[in-house]
Amino acid sequence: MSARVTRRQFVSAAASVAVLSNMPQPLSSFFPNQTTGVALTANPPWNEQGILNLANSPYAKLKNIPVHAVRIDTGFWASRRTANVENSIPSMGKLLEANGRMDNFRRLTGKSNAPQRGPVYSDSDVYKWLEAVGFTLQSGDRPELRAIAESMIKDVVAAQEPGGYLNTYFAGKLASERMEPRTQQWGHELYDIGHLLQGATAYYRATGERTLLDAGIRFVNDFLLPAYGPGPDKKPIFSGHPEIELALVELYRMTGDKRQLRLAEYVLNGDDRIALEKRDYVYHFCGKPFTSRTHLEGHAVRAMYACCGAADYYLETGDDSYWKTLNTLWSDLVSRQMYITGGVGARSDGEAFGEHYELPNAQAYGESCAAIGNMMWNWRMLAATGDARYADVIERALYNGINSGMSLSGTLYCYRNPLAFDPENGDKIRNEWYDTTCCPPNLERTFASLPGYFYSTSRDGLYVHLFHNSELNWHLRNGTSLKVVQKTNYPWQGVVEIEVSPSSPAEFTIYLRIPGWSGRCSVTVNGKPVPGGESGRYLPLRRRWTSGDVIHLDLEMSPQILEANARVVEDNGRVAVQRGPLVYCLEQLDQPAGVALAEVALLTDSAKPEQGFSDSFEKGLLDGVVVLHHEGAAVHASDARRALYFPSSAAAGKTTKVPLTFIPYYAWANRAPTPMVVWTPLLKS
Ligand SMILES: [Zn+2]
Numbered sequence: 125m126s127a128r129v130t131r132r133q134f135v136s137a138a139a140s141v142a143v144l145s146n147m148p149q150p151l152s153s154f155f156p157n158q159t160t161g162v163a164l165t166a167n168p169p170w171n172e173q174g175i176l177n178l179a180n181s182p183y184a185k186l187k188n189i190p191v192h193a194v195r196i197d198t199g200f201w202a203s204r205r206t207a208n209v210e211n212s213i214p215s216m217g218k219l220l221e222a223n224g225r226m227d228n229f230r231r232l233t234g235k236s237n238a239p240q241r242g243p244v245y246s247d248s249d250v251y252k253w254l255e256a257v258g259f260t261l262q263s264g265d266r267p268e269l270r271a272i273a274e275s276m277i278k279d280v281v282a283a284q285e286p287g288g289y290l291n292t293y294f295a296g297k298l299a300s301e302r303m304e305p306r307t308q309q310w311g312h313e314l315y316d317i318g319h320l321l322q323g324a325t326a327y328y329r330a331t332g333e334r335t336l337l338d339a340g341i342r343f344v345n346d347f348l349l350p351a352y353g354p355g356p357d358k359k360p361i362f363s364g365h366p367e368i369e370l371a372l373v374e375l376y377r378m379t380g381d382k383r384q385l386r387l388a389e390y391v392l393n394g395d396d397r398i399a400l401e402k403r404d405y406v407y408h409f410c411g412k413p414f415t416s417r418t419h420l421e422g423h424a425v426r427a428m429y430a431c432c433g434a435a436d437y438y439l440e441t442g443d444d445s446y447w448k449t450l451n452t453l454w455s456d457l458v459s460r461q462m463y464i465t466g467g468v469g470a471r472s473d474g475e476a477f478g479e480h481y482e483l484p485n486a487q488a489y490g491e492s493c494a495a496i497g498n499m500m501w502n503w504r505m506l507a508a509t510g511d512a513r514y515a516d517v518i519e520r521a522l523y524n525g526i527n528s529g530m531s532l533s534g535t536l537y538c539y540r541n542p543l544a545f546d547p548e549n550g551d552k553i554r555n556e557w558y559d560t561t562c563c564p565p566n567l568e569r570t571f572a573s574l575p576g577y578f579y580s581t582s583r584d585g586l587y588v589h590l591f592h593n594s595e596l597n598w599h600l601r602n603g604t605s606l607k608v609v610q611k612t613n614y615p616w617q618g619v620v621e622i623e624v625s626p627s628s629p630a631e632f633t634i635y636l637r638i639p640g641w642s643g644r645c646s647v648t649v650n651g652k653p654v655p656g657g658e659s660g661r662y663l664p665l666r667r668r669w670t671s672g673d674v675i676h677l678d679l680e681m682s683p684q685i686l687e688a689n690a691r692v693v694e695d696n697g698r699v700a701v702q703r704g705p706l707v708y709c710l711e712q713l714d715q716p717a718g719v720a721l722a723e724v725a726l727l728t729d730s731a732k733p734e735q736g737f738s739d740s741f742e743k744g745l746l747d748g749v750v751v752l753h754h755e756g757a758a759v760h761a762s763d764a765r766r767a768l769y770f771p772s773s774a775a776a777g778k779t780t781k782v783p784l785t786f787i788p789y790y791a792w793a794n795r796a797p798t799p800m801v802v803w804t805p806l807l808k809s
Contacts, residue, residue, distance in 0.1 A: 369433025428497025466521025
């Protein structure tokens, strides 16, 4: 072990496993002779590491807590997570198998004669699924799921070559194309390995089992580092689809091996030995210095993962030029490029960002993976700053543009998440399988990791980011044990009761997030009002906390009517409805019979149209949702106005009043195919 490793108090994972005997132990050690022997940090040990292990990241103001520290037993996310773990993950495991994704690995070891199946990046779908299992196991053991995952890991690791290379596509006849510049651009080899590392890390943090992680380390240490990177003796490197960057930084956080961090930096900076055209820099969002970027462009998932990698690099190095660029890009995101759902990527063509304010509704791409990338990036920005505006984006994306990606049943998925839809156009929006099946396991890993997003620790206390029925059992950074119980019917109601119980009375700060969407809010501690709550900020509550102290938060949850910047042409004259963190939409089948959604407007004769809403919780509808009712109008165009173009003096036609029923956007397309719209015309009577 090097002096550097010793300084960072690294010890072998085996030792840390022995100490933590109360956690689930590895079922088996598959390839004991193939472990890399690379020491992994025990500070903190594997089962105390969060979604990101920021414990020793010098520029992380906030540190993650482990997923298992938060239990979610009832409420909104409990049912979504049950669908995830009982329906989605098992069915996707079977589909990956049925579609040959595992045979791709077995073929390489002679265990299967099946030909290669699936697109060039198919290995990553297996790794992302393993990550979903890893995060699931972090919330508690599930032997059946674990057995399947370990069998898959065996087959994956067996396919790795002695030199560390691992990829099922660039094998056989295609082996000669490995890591060629053109392959690096389109072949997703490093993207696959990035996902392998993320999956392996989640699995390791659940079980202490490092077989898959060692395979990733071998790829990086034995194959990549010796041959690729700066210097005349090494070959050029290009990520093609960013992902390896963030994975290398997270690996560095576990190994302390600075070479991995430096390689991430090198990839983020781009390798000018690989000749690229401008359109390549734009589309791939890599290949030129990250710090030269001035706006979001190109493939949205690539851009989001690149921003994650750059933010991870910043959290380790504090490099100002990265921070500056990250903030420039973030401003671009929230002021010109993000859907109200937190989705990103306006164009199907190239799955890409559009021009500024180009945010079409029916044509919106809004790939589930891109919304997830948005959440992941903001999680890193939040860690760097403790600034609630990043938590607002996380919540917006999570509840809307991500949540819409998985059906209520957990077995159907949206690849794209449009904000208007008409089934007559022939598009089937939710499907159980896509040949490019990036989104389903991405959604699964996100829902499985969710408890890890609820809280962070800071130097002086605890940040509360998300509200939900839950129980936290963790400790402050100074070691004070802490239990925090949230009782709430969020997101349906805005009242949150938070019981704070340190093991012994202690002075520290609870940073209570007041969401940016909230208008009025009130906060009390043990019944005593606390002033100063401001929307879009964390309210610091510093006091000597004693077991059983209660914070009572009451957020105004009345529906809001929102308009878009006038430059968003498609939303001109239209409004969106939001209640709490949830964006709402209209589905035609909830409206009176005979009313076409295309003719519907929200009708108001008041200066405060919000006051026209009534709400009701419909237990039997869409697994239980609060629906909103508001008066609307059905505008029956005159014959003249049914033409494509007509004189503006043409008779207006007839307008009749209709009651409108809005449902949460995430729950759309869970019944019979029907038109849907988020941005509804506003008609003033
Ligand atoms: Zn996707």
